[in-house]
Amino acid sequence: MVKMQKRVFLTKEDQANYPFLKEATNFVENFGVNLRELSIEDYPSIIPRATQWIQDNIEGNMFTTNIKDPDSDILAYPLALAFLFGLKKEWVINRFATSEQKRIKTLLLNENPEHIIEIAKSGFGWDLESININQEEAKFQFSISVANYLEIAPQFHSAEWKLINRYVDKGKVYLRNLEYARLLSGAAENKIKKRAMEEEVRKFELPEKFKPYLINITKIIEQKKDIYDEETPLIWVEEAKPPCVIAMLNDIESGKNLSHMARFTISTFMLNVGKKVEDVLELFSRVPDFDEGKTRYQIEHIAGEIGSKQKYKMPKCDVLRSFGLCVGPDALCEEVWYPLIYYRKKIEEMKKRPSPVPQEQSEELKKVRKRLQKNV
């Protein structure tokens, strides 16, 4: 049942802990911190805190805010983000965001319901409702609107977060046990990643004067890059193709007319594993309604050679399932949410346990192994 909510106020410490809160961003704005004018002499405590924040998040140590001086940490966060975006490394941004998610989740697990509701409202404009329902297998602590839930939950890629597997009633999704913490911290993670994609941020250049403070961080990034920079090897390995891709390629072979989504999937897959526009074009020349001009235009668009000049990503497993293009997963599929991760893992697996491969493939495989050994 819905309880009357007691209004709580968010303290300075809350703002330092949860830097996405409206109160925290208002504070930063009022303070008028400006990157161009900021110098280490003015705010001696801020820059070290900002660099510490990034360092801890890259190394996977939980950054702890200083409760004696929350103001500095509230100000350090936007500076940390500026440093982070100025570094221009996607994997570092992802690693920072993931560590923030874990840090925030841990903190949220120790908050009382009134506090959690206020954090959700201030940080994301969400209306969480405190409820207390015990169902056979779970205790429901909160409900959230379907629309708010769907802003975040789809990125978790597991059956239990799928809307269809939730208790949904009158526009509300019921959250089981401690799931609120995962959802809210996921929203915080998302906020960072989304901000990083904005055009203004992508164009952002860090003022020169700050670069000396990032020397240490740059060293750590160098050390960690091999572990976290999960770029798919840009090499075609026949045996590593995921089942969905195999099925689509078979369809092309048998002269089937593929759906738009299947064509898009095949194109993005091939272009992401080192094939060229010409290779993809050659493949599609086998489909019954092949039109070279149109097809070339579309593939070049997907490859980022024309139009928006951005290479398209391959659709995720969820998407392929919705479009009926997932052909039934194998064991490795169960572990992944993205066909290209399947591909990468399969290659790693092949590297560990060499299996008999056709003659024409072995040279290419040697290359892959060599490359992978360098990366591990």
Added chain:
Amino acid sequence: MYNVVLEQFQHYYKSLRKEDLSLLHFREREFAFLQFDEQTMIRHMSFENEAEMKDYLTIRPPAHLYYSSAYYQNPQDSNMGRKGWIGADLIFDIDADHIPTECKKNHDTWKCLDCNEGGVGFPPEECPNCKKKRISTNTWVCDECLLVAKKEIFKLIDDYLIPDFGLSEGKIEICFSGHRGYHLHVIDDSYKILNNDGRREIADYVRGLGLKPDLHGFKVISKKDPLLMGPDIYNKGWRGRLAKSVYAHLNKCNSKELKKLYLQEKNEDEEEYRERVLQKISGSPTWWGGLSEAQIKKFYVIALEAIKDMACNIDERVTIDTKRLIRYPNSLHGKSGLRACRISYNDLERFDPLGDAIAFKNGSIKVYVKDVPKIRIGDTEIGPIKEKDRKEIEVPMALGIYMICKGAAKPV
């Protein structure tokens, strides 16, 4: 296209009031047109207001008129990146063409483009003769398949949007597409910022896709003496739907199926068993106990089979897309000459798509009919007329234009 059709379309747009073209967020939408006999769509149009649009339509009546489900900062910009996506309506599309119905064998035909094999009814995925997939279709609609589409819309609203999504009737706008189905628009700002992933979850939800019974309370709590906890039929959402589906299946299956699927003891009386389990499932509190683990697995199979009747047959691509072009309400459909029209929830039951959507209410026309199945427009029925019996007849204007737009007749 024949002049008579162009004239009728033009006359229709001239007679429209500008209010008939009213649309939420009008200035932020992209508009698109497809002219008769043209292959390329004119896109990235924007208008100051409805009156300006009406003028355009009167001068160049299109075969098809669309607007974007999305709202943009610069709807006229042809670069999708610079358009500035603000949000998009949540839309559902139900198309009679995608739902297999018995009536299709009366009015639909298909032909293999490779070996010329052909047949009637819902088209096969591959040609039964040459196994190739290039299949062309000639499809029509009748009262029966449009009724099935309407039932799907009711199912979507009454079983999902109102109870599960908490939407009121006022937040739901229903449109007949003017040809084969219905569009449903959710007028609720909270959904407008959802990305494709969020919308896919909604599409999967109403399609019954990805459902895992064990996440809805089915649970074996003791292996030794199997005891099953489960949802009850009074639960909301899919949890309740699952319990109801098993209840319904158990209720209707014959004694042979019952024996095969459920019975633990071979000598137990089937009817007594059925009665006992049904009582337990519908009791309060619910108890699914006394079943073996193997039976529980069968329950899952039954549940997943039974939900097929409960799921909605929507075209998921429309719901998932955040930049879809959708037919404009009160515009004419170039493949039927019928009007795409808004219908309130209360009027949906008695709405007759092949009557109420007629745009050309006056006059008659002489046409040369080539090949039509039995069809009806308004009060007039015609057909079937086979190609060998092709003939000249005078029919009401709406029916004549309908057959011409479908390519089955030409004006005399």
